[in-house]
Amino acid sequence: MSENAIAMERTRPNIDLTDHAVTLVIVCLVGLVMNTVGPAIPLADGFVGMVVIYLITMVGLLLTRFAPFYLPSVAWISLVGILATLPWTPGSEWIVAQAKSVNFLALATPALAYAGFAIAKKEIEVAKHSGWKLALVACLVFLGTYAGSVLVAELILRLQGV
Template identity: 45%
Template sequence: MSTADTAKVRDEQVQKLPLGPELLALLVVLPIGWVAQLVATGLPAGDAALGMLVLAAVAVVGILITRATAFLRLPSVAWVSIVGILASIPAFPWGEAVVGLVGGIDFLALSVPCLAYAGLAISRREIAIAKHSGWKLLVVGIFVLIGTFLASAVIAHITLQVTD
């Protein structure tokens, strides 16, 4: 099978989520992220809500750009990141306002509902791949986790040595 045939098959297999359910999922995650902000930070409820709404607006704009520029084949996360970066550049008139609204948001706490959803959203195809791979997948996963942990520790150690 040629590279073009492989790309065509891959494109046919990838099914995009319609815009409605994608935005509905965002609406479901927003209140969960807001509650996480209230628990993790000392932000007042209104400030946390405003910050979450700004982040939601950035996500929606990024998703809409992804839909409009499907020919570029950039994933939504890339466009959302680009929109977020552009929205928070201090040189733009709105940059300081955006940073002020989202500055207190704890992104680690915000990632909890996203990671929980990702853990629950395992497809039948992924289960079939895991069954087919068996113990080899487990061994590779363990080595990846150990390697990531050790590399992070080494980088942190070097950074601390350089900054002292």
């Protein structure tokens, strides 16, 4: 094995595909419930769309694990999704139609809720140590983001003559 190949294998994370597959099934089931309850998309439509997204994700994870060169899994999954939906890819119209039956917010809400729960002990210690300074910076960031959004919206509305 060359030095580059050895170095690449050291940096490539060891992905447990079985663990990821089971976790993704659970995530898809939660997303399917959210997709049916929230935007009221029929269960059968959402199920097929969720299976398509699951398969795209698993192919991307397989490439992350076994491709001759390393890219992060998010890059492989994105590439597989892009290639599967290009107009000249056979069956892309069907894949796009099925994926349209999955509401993005229905998938994002549980993921963001989990991310909120997954705050590590280190982040809590940093927040305790920073105290009021962190709260002040957060408030200023929120205020700046809001003010920037208002300015952009106002500018666009004025340009349109509304």
